[in-house]
Amino acid sequence: MSIASLSRRTLFQAGAALLASTALPRFARAQNAPSGGRLIVAADSEPKNLNPAIVASNGVFFIASKVVEPLAEASFESKDGLSPRLATSWEGSADGRSVTFKLREGVKWHDGKPFTSADVAFSALNIWKPLQNLGRLVFANLETVDTPDEATAIFRFSKPTPVQLIRNALPVVSSVVPKHVYEGTDIATNPANTKLIGTGPFKFAEYKPGEYYRLTKNENYWSEGEPKLDEVIFRVLPDRAGAGAALEAEEIQLAAFSAVPLTDLDRISKVPGIKIISEGYEALTYQLVVEINHRRKELSDIKVRQAIAHAINRKFVVDTIFLGYAAASTGPVPKNAPEFYDADVPTYDFDVAKANALLDEAGYSKGANGTRFSLKLRPAPYFNETRQFGDYLRQALAAIGIDAQLFNADSAAHQKAVYTDHDFDLAVAPPVFRGDPAISTTILVQSGIPAGVPFSNQGGYGSKELDGIIAKAAETVDTPARTELYKQFQRIVAADLPLINVAEWGFITVARDTVLNVSNNPRWAVSNWADTALHS
């Protein structure tokens, strides 16, 4: 089955089903892929700190995941949705106080030293727990890591920690770095943070600022016959038009993370030799969310929030802003997370009359100029689509008599205004769903988070009930019980609307036909690319 023969829209919507089913169609999988060649990929940012053990972000993973490996990677077909990397198995104890990892044997670091359980223990206790942006949360109660032998690491927690959470977080939080390089140094400024040393299929060779990163084949990689490629080069192309032009001119072979703008996909898909792939981002779902400042009197009224939810035409957002490469949201957990997703929540269909009626009911009738009240709307500047949705939302609100003034600020100013100064009424944000609601979803509605924390609830919303569920789920070890708590969580969020979930989307990869084994796992762009190959 070829990818092009399927409508892109059906593919995206089928993504969740694909994930859930075990009988997955194997698309474009070349088992006997040729070896050799140089793959040139577009990159749009140059992270200052490239160490994925410290900075667990997609910008870092995109490059670093080929060099530094996690304990396990997300997978379409394996049990628990994980395939082994540096760990070969993982087992949680019934009381939730420990998780035992069996580690892969015979693995060597790029500098030739052997990889052992000591490296895992060091990474976990000295980096993931104290320094990593997401690990601080997941490993908050990690006390010690026992290493009975070189191939076993036992994580011990001071409080029960759900193994479901650890499992879901593994691909993101468990990048292992070598103890012998970091021990006794200032970890934050260690030169290996930019010149990476890992166990992955590629070695870090060279970085020319503003131009490219070059990775070369690791001849001693633990997986026989991999990697296929000799070299991977990340070419820095800051302008949005750059990736598409370079692909067409055959200067690069692949552009991930929608580096080719959605608006250009239809045209570029007709260029011979170029394919468009919307899989490979199922575990990296971004959510389009309207953040609400509940300090504002009007917005603290549930009827007003419901009216706004009814005023948004999700079909327009999906079809026109995302050109079909997205799905409408029902609540805070995306459909791409079937383990947690609950469709049985209150929904808000597009209904301007109803929205107007709700606002009248709430006591905000239209003034002489047709306006009920004015709001300050801050769309996040990080994506084209968040800005465009801001433009759309202003018009959608105008239709129900709410006058929204858009505030355009760059990233740092937006972050300060929304998450520190609370200088907004509505904001458009693109949070990421990272496989488990506890990692970066609950923080969006939980109360008591100090000002200054980006991508968290800074709208002054507080619900004892939700806080209680979140706290309870954090220590519920039993997986079905924990899952049920999060279903409850979704229902309350959808009913009480601390924020409005509008749409959810994954990114698009555009590649030349010569690139094989693309998008064969749900975090493909940020996975190790060991089997990716070039057809000469």
Add this chain to the structure above:
Amino acid sequence: MNRVLRLIRRRAISSIPVLLIVVVLTFLLLESASGDAVDAYLLSIGGGDATVAQALRQAYGLDQSMFARLWLYASSLARLDLGWSVAFGRPVFDLILERLPNTLLLMGSATVLSFGLGSTLGIVAGAKPESLGDRALSTVSLVLYAIPSFWLGLVLSIIFAVQLRWLPTSGIETIASDKTGLARVTDIAWHLVLPVSALTLIYMALFLRVMRAGMAEAWTMDFVLFARSKGLSRTRIVLRHVARNALLPLVTMLGLQSAAMLGGSVVIESIFAIPGFGRLAQEAVSGRDAPLLMGIIVVSAVLVIGVNLVIDIIYAALDPRIGASEPRA
């Protein structure tokens, strides 16, 4: 020679207060910004909690008072130390040194070409003021000038790099090609064709119009009328008398334009993915990297002062009436 030395010395002394003003104003501008380097960094890594933010602010020295930081910066600058970039975690001097040659190459070639082309076409246009050729040249150059540089850059790239594939789409050289010597020089030149053309087409208009205006004025001057009455050939008058006279304002224009050229590189560098000064400045602003932005602005100010000094020396050579003692406004 003595006169030139005196000019250099006086210019150097008068530059110090100017640079000081530039540093203080840049610092105040970034200080008034919403969001600091830590906000920018936390966003780039996808979030972090309040303790991380606090620790980072301490590490960057952002917890100190504004005056303490300004003083620290100014005093290290006095020792010719440009400081440490927060966003890149590297010395500002190294970063600038890495990027500056690319921009100088880009802007230098564009300036030489637009100056050469602009003045030549200006002479052609000014040889017969108000003629059809004059009007056509003036209008075409004006239209080119009015096209936004990013649009012109994108269109040139689509036509010549994507459709015709004559030239590379972007970059300063073929990546990781290990080219050296002449092969590398040719490679870089090849990559610069499109961005330099875009800039040349735009800036050409300025030089053309100044040259043309200067010539139109010179035609009415006594010595030209005298030369014409002597029956000298038109070409000879144009080149010997008229154009030569119009050259002085053109040189002044070059000095004024040097600052604008450095600023204009931001957009073109971004479109053609050239790791240059303009892009560095953009990254410094978005990363709220005060030391880096100040370093960039101080270095570009020094460059502009240097260019203007050279131009003054040329000016003095072209026109001996202008002495080093006369302050040029």
Add this chain to the structure above:
Amino acid sequence: MKFIRNLIRTPEGTVGLCILAILALIAILAPVLSPGDPLHIAGRALLPPFSDPSFPLGTDRLGRDVMAGIIHGTRTSLLVGIAAALAAITIGLCVGLTAGFAGGLIDEALMRLVDAFQIVPGFLLALAFVSVVGASVPIVVLAIALGAWPNPARLTRVQVLSIKERDYVASARVIGMHPVEIALKEILPNALPPVLALSAIIVAAAILTEAALSFLGLGDPNTVTWGSMIAEGRNILRSSPFLSVFPGIALVITVVGVYLFSEGLTKALAGRRI
């Protein structure tokens, strides 16, 4: 009146004036020509031009009327240009008058300030300013003016210095007029014309700078400008080139109009002086 006659007598002046008059008319009549919010989502997205009579120039990415955008864009683009030039000239005149008239230490200090602004690349300054303060029309105007005022300041100062020594100013001083009064009554009217000729160039540069800032994502999202239209259209430059070409043509016409006008103005002024 004689001045305007002089202006119209030059071909540049005539053409420039005509273009500007038409643009001004469109700007003033924008609410009549195209009622309602030009950012309103009016139809299907990406309708090609000349295909639907209600959207003669087609629609953009979100289904907004391109024609309405161009008409209302005339308003904001001219507004940005003129306001930036006015601000630059005002600052420049004040600084130049003060420096030229006061002389001595004040002159020295002000001229160093002028130097400082002149050696910083204007676009970098505007970029930094808009990034840190936030993008809105007044801020964009101010940012452009910040980079443009040194030239008028210098020009004013030179004019003042040359006029100051003339007889009528000297006599005003003798009869005991206050220095500020002399500056406003005698010197300003004489120093103004050459500065105004410069203003046309600032208007053109300001419109282009606003476009470049929009391209870098630093435009005001609440109003439509040609710059923001071109910047948005360039994302679909390949598939729907008309989205950036139409506002581009409008921009080129305006800049050319302003330039021709300034050329005519300069000639007319030169004619007056003779």
